[in-house]
Amino acid sequence: MVDTGIGSYFKFSNVDWSSMGTATWETFWMTAVSIIVVAVLGFLLGLLLFETTDSDSLLIKALNWIVSAIVNIFRSIPFIILIVLLLPATQVIMGTIIGAQAALPSLIISAAPFYARLVEIAFHEIDRGVLEAAEAMGATKAQIIFKVLLPESLPALVSGITVTAISLIGYTAMAGAIGAGGLGNTAYLDGFQANNNAVTLTATVIIVLIVFVFQFIGDFAVKRIDKR
Amino acid sequence: MIEFKDVSKTFDAKTGTVSAVKDVNLVIPDGKIYGIVGYSGAGKSTIIRMLNGLEAPTTGSVTVNGSEISALKGKALRDQRLKIGMIFQHFNLLWSRTVLENIEFPLEIAKLSKAERKAKALKLVELVGLKGRENAYPSELSGGQKQRVGIARALSNDPEILLSDEATSALDPQTTDEVLDLLLDINKKLNLSVIVITHEMHVIRKICDHVAVLDAGEIVEQGPVLDVFKNPKQAITKRFVNQETDTGSADDTNIAVEEMLKKYPQGKIVKLTFHGEQASSPIVSETLRQFDDIDLNIIEGNIHQTQEGSIGSLYIHLLSDNQQSIDGTLAYFQTLRVETEVIERG
Structure with a gap:
């Protein structure tokens, strides 16, 4: 007989802790790898958007328009649809459409444009005068990027990646539900489908804890680097 | 020596072309403090920004120590900029860097070694009177101290010219005088040419040798400061002189x-x-x-x-x-x- 009452949430004897551990690791791995790629890709895209804003050159204007359009399109596609949409591409890129690896392309493609916008905003927040001062000192474009843009916007970049990481954790759960593994998969298959509410609750608590850990690390880092 | 020859600058605005600077001819001798005074919108900033190529003249030429800034591009322009220091109304320091690191910034751009940078920056910290605050961040400094860092930073690459863009306009009267004394001191010690733009006649009176009065993009009067104070010719100059000599009474x-x-x-x-x-x-x-x-x-x-x-x-x-x-x-x-x-x- 299947117990579906409130009490069922607390039947922790039904939880398979070893597979829960594996699922936690998968979620963590998917999130960590995609954050690293998203941080780099989003930074580059954001920089491209920032540097091509308000240019007089028609070519650069066109580039800004194209990048901006791509960013907006991929930001608008609901994640669950994006995964399905990218399945054939995932098969080609990753060689599989099952497991944590297979979730990476859609995770990255959905989060990188989001982060790119945050990066662009962070760069626009920097005082124009500071950039002009660097230019007046004879700095090259690369020196301005690495010695001014990056350090001066670092707190915003870090809090942006924190926000992105947290929404990525949400995405991994969604991806998990359709076969990417991880806590989302566990909560859906072993919890919901098997009428095992204790598993669903445990997976939820672990995800919440992971979110808290990311938020805490992000907040701490921002506090340390912000000298304003 | 700095020379502006028939310099004009127009901007394209939505309402048509705006003429920011009109037929400016100026010769600024070495080692002096040269003041350019005018109300906001008179074109002062445009003029000073032409000296380090942040702004290019529409017609005419700007020459600094023999090289025509208005014709330089890319690396040649950047190399020239290394020789021109600039200080700003809002200091424009990097908040992410300490006092010492801010002063080292132009030296990093010039690719000096870590040891050279530090030695130079420490000397400058002393010159501008900030000894003991080397490791403070800008947010921990007062306005006057921030401008001292700005001055030290502007001097770090041993510039031939120092540009001051309303450098005291955000400071209270006492701090203004302290910063002006520092500029005067530096001008004498390093025999450095200083170009000062301001809307305060007080600044002109206190430190400048020569003054040019700018009105709607045109230089309407120029000469030694004492002459202009004694005998202002244009109405706008009289207004500026009165602003300073009237005791408010x-x-x-x-x-x-x-x-x-x-x-x-x-x-x-x-x-x-x-x-x-x-x-x-x-x-x-x-x-x-x-x-x-x-x-x-x-x-x-x-x-x-x-x-x-x-x-x-x-x-x-x-x-x-x-x-x-x-x-x-x-x-x-x-x-x-x-x-x-x-x-x-x-």
Whole structure:
């Protein structure tokens, strides 16, 4: 007989802790790898958007328009649809459409444009005068990027990646539900489908804890680097 | 030497072309502090920004020490910029860097080694009087201290020219004077040319050797500071000079003069203007010794120091039963080469 009452949430004897551990690791791995790629890709895209804003050159204007359009399109596609949409591409890129690896392309493609916008905003927040001062000192474009843009916007970049990481954790759960593994998969298959509410609750608590850990690390880092 | 030759600059705006700078011709000698004064929107910033190529003239040329800035591009322009320091109204320091690291910033751009950078920056910290605050972040400094960091940063690559873009406009009067003294000190110590743009005549009077007055993109008057203060020709220059020489009591003085004229119809009210050495000679007491039947009443007086000497004015009321003594006194003032102006009724 299947117990579906409130009490069922607390039947922790039904939880398979070893597979829960594996699922936690998968979620963590998917999130960590995609954050690293998203941080780099989003930074580059954001920089491209920032540097091509308000240019007089028609070519650069066109580039800004194209990048901006791509960013907006991929930001608008609901994640669950994006995964399905990218399945054939995932098969080609990753060689599989099952497991944590297979979730990476859609995770990255959905989060990188989001982060790119945050990066662009962070760069626009920097005082124009500071950039002009660097230019007046004879700095090259690369020196301005690495010695001014990056350090001066670092707190915003870090809090942006924190926000992105947290929404990525949400995405991994969604991806998990359709076969990417991880806590989302566990909560859906072993919890919901098997009428095992204790598993669903445990997976939820672990995800919440992971979110808290990311938020805490992000907040701490921002506090340390912000000298304003 | 800096030379502006027939420099004009127009901007394209939505409402049509805006002319920011019109036919500016300027020659700025080495080692001097040259002031450009004007109201906001007069084109001061555009002019100073042409000196380091942040702004390019639409027509004409800007030459700094033999190289035509307005024709430089890319690496050549960046190399030239290394030789020109600039300080800003809002300091424009990097908040993410300490005082020392901010000062080292231009040296990093110039690719000096870590050891060289540190040695140089430490010397500059001392020069601008910030010893002990090397490791503070800008957010921990006062406005005046931030501008000192800005000055040290601008000097770090041993520039030939220092540009000051409203550098004291965000500071309180006392801090302004401290920063101005520092600029003057640096100009003397390093024999550095300094170009100052400002809307405050106070800055011009306190540190500049020469001044150019800018009105709606045109230079309407220029010359040595003392000459311009003594003898302003254009209406706008007079306004600027008054802004500085009036003690704020100009209206009060006028009222007092009116009252005096009513009260003592027989006397004369005289405005004396002194320049340079006359400002320190005891004219009043000498006059009283010369003419013992004269009564002399001081209404208002002021004196201001410029780089080339003092300038002052004194309103006095001469009273005597003997008209000849009054005329004699006025003639005596002439012999002392004091500018005399008798204020008439009305």
